[in-house]
Amino acid sequence: xxxxxxxxxxxxxxxxxxxxxxxxxxxxxxxxxxxxxxxxxxxxxxxxxxxxxxxxxxxxxxxxxxxxxxxxxxxxxxxxxxxxxxxxxxxxxxxxxxxxxxxxxxxxxxxxxxxxxxxxxxxxxxxxxxxxxxxxxxxxxxxxxxxxxxxxxxxxxxxxxxxxxxxxxxxxxxxxxxxxxxxxxxxxxxxxxxxxxxxxxxxxxxxxxxxxxxxxxxxxxxxxxxxxxxxxxxxxxxxxxxxxxxxxxxxxxxxxxxxxxxxxxxx
Numbered sequence: 219x220x221x222x223x224x225x226x227x228x229x230x231x232x233x234x235x236x237x238x239x240x241x242x243x244x245x246x247x248x249x250x251x252x253x254x255x256x257x258x259x260x261x262x263x264x265x266x267x268x269x270x271x272x273x274x275x276x277x278x279x280x281x282x283x284x285x286x287x288x289x290x291x292x293x294x295x296x297x298x299x300x301x302x303x304x305x306x307x308x309x310x311x312x313x314x315x316x317x318x319x320x321x322x323x324x325x326x327x328x329x330x331x332x333x334x335x336x337x338x339x340x341x342x343x344x345x346x347x348x349x350x351x352x353x354x355x356x357x358x359x360x361x362x363x364x365x366x367x368x369x370x371x372x373x374x375x376x377x378x379x380x381x382x383x384x385x386x387x388x389x390x391x392x393x394x395x396x397x398x399x400x401x402x403x404x405x406x407x408x409x410x411x412x413x414x415x416x417x418x419x420x421x422x423x424x425x426x427x428x429x430x431x432x433x434x435x436x437x438x439x440x441x442x443x444x445x446x447x448x449x450x451x452x453x454x455x456x457x458x459x460x461x462x463x464x465x466x467x468x469x470x471x472x473x474x475x476x477x478x479x480x481x482x483x484x485x
Contacts (some may be wrong), residue, residue: 222261222283233263233324233350235391238402245269245348245384245404246320252346253314257305257333259322262292264324268298269294274314278305310340320346327396334359334375341378345407348384354399356383357393368460370428374421377464378406378415392403415471424472427459435459442474449477 222232225407233239242264246254251272253360259265261284268275269292278301279285285302288295301305301308302384306329313319321344323334336346351359359375361384370452375381413420426438436455443449454470462470 222281222287225281228281228326228328228385231324231327231392231394231396232260233391234393236263238350238387238391239264241385242322242348242350242402243270245402246271246273246346246443248320248348248404248406249320253317253319254308255313255319255321256433257321258326259288260324262288262295262323262468265292265295268322274319275299276301276313278303278308280304306336310336311343313343316343318343318345318356320344320348322347325349325351327355330355331371334371337377338374341407347379347405350387350400350402350404352396353386353399353401356403359383359403359405363463364461366460369431370424372445373424373464375405378408378410380408381405392402413468415468416475419475420467420471424459424467425472431459433458435462439470443477447477449473 233335244267246252246268248341251273253276254268254271256265256268256275256277259277259279262277262283265275265277265288275295276299277288277295279288281304282302285300288300291428323333323335337347355371357367358369358371359374360381361369374386382404384404385400387402389397390400392400422442423439426442428433428437435458439455440447440450450453452473454466456473
């Protein structure tokens with residue numbers, strides 16, 4: 219049987235270990251009956267186990283060769299459920315007639331972070347997400363304050379999702395094998411309904427402070443509020459950004475916004 223040629227430009231590393239594929243597929247049991255969208259099915263190694271579940275399943279694949287392979291070799295999926303498109307450019311609210319769905323996949327390493335930021339744009343439609351990614355990215359997703367892996371991705375994802383690092387995967391279960399280990403994670407939408415601060419300013423503060431993560435937070439905050447603002451005397455700015463929890467970043471954002479709006483007195 220003809221197989222698909224892995225394409226480096228698409229970050230393709232095809233999973234060949236069926237036991238790992240089944241373990242990833244098992245994560246959909248967290249939401250029985252919910253529709254599933256698989257990103258980058260390749261030759262359907264994961265898809266075949268998803269089809270064993272009684273639920274609507276669609277796959278999105280940008281690689282034409284993979285689409286042709288799936289159409290010929292996975293008839294149980296049905297050609298109507300194979301979407302030949304770029305996931306990053308899709309309107310996800312149009313899938314499954316507007317119903318919520320679970321996102322799953324053996325995600326391409328080169329765009330995994332972009333996939334999760336796309337998920338955030340459609341978080342009300344995607345209450346669950348699981349799949350395999352580069353181990354380093356998995357560690358960043360699940361990282362807690364105080365760890366070296368804790369950063370921008372950790373905060374933006376954990377604002378809206380509870381992240382569970384499930385297990386580590388060896389390089390040897392792929393063809394071609396990547397140069398790094400992989401991780402399987404599960405994300406569940408948390409109870410946060412809205413961000414209790416200015417979201418644009420929150421993102422600016424998180425990005426600007428972590429872009430200077432080896433330094434104390436006072437300098438990047440000063441660049442936002444200006445010299446002399448009284449907030450600059452706050453002891454919390456003696457910390458480095460990885461020491462602050464999400465709730466502390468929210469509180470800091472509100473205080474910075476107040477400083478900007480009220481033009482606080484100078485030191």
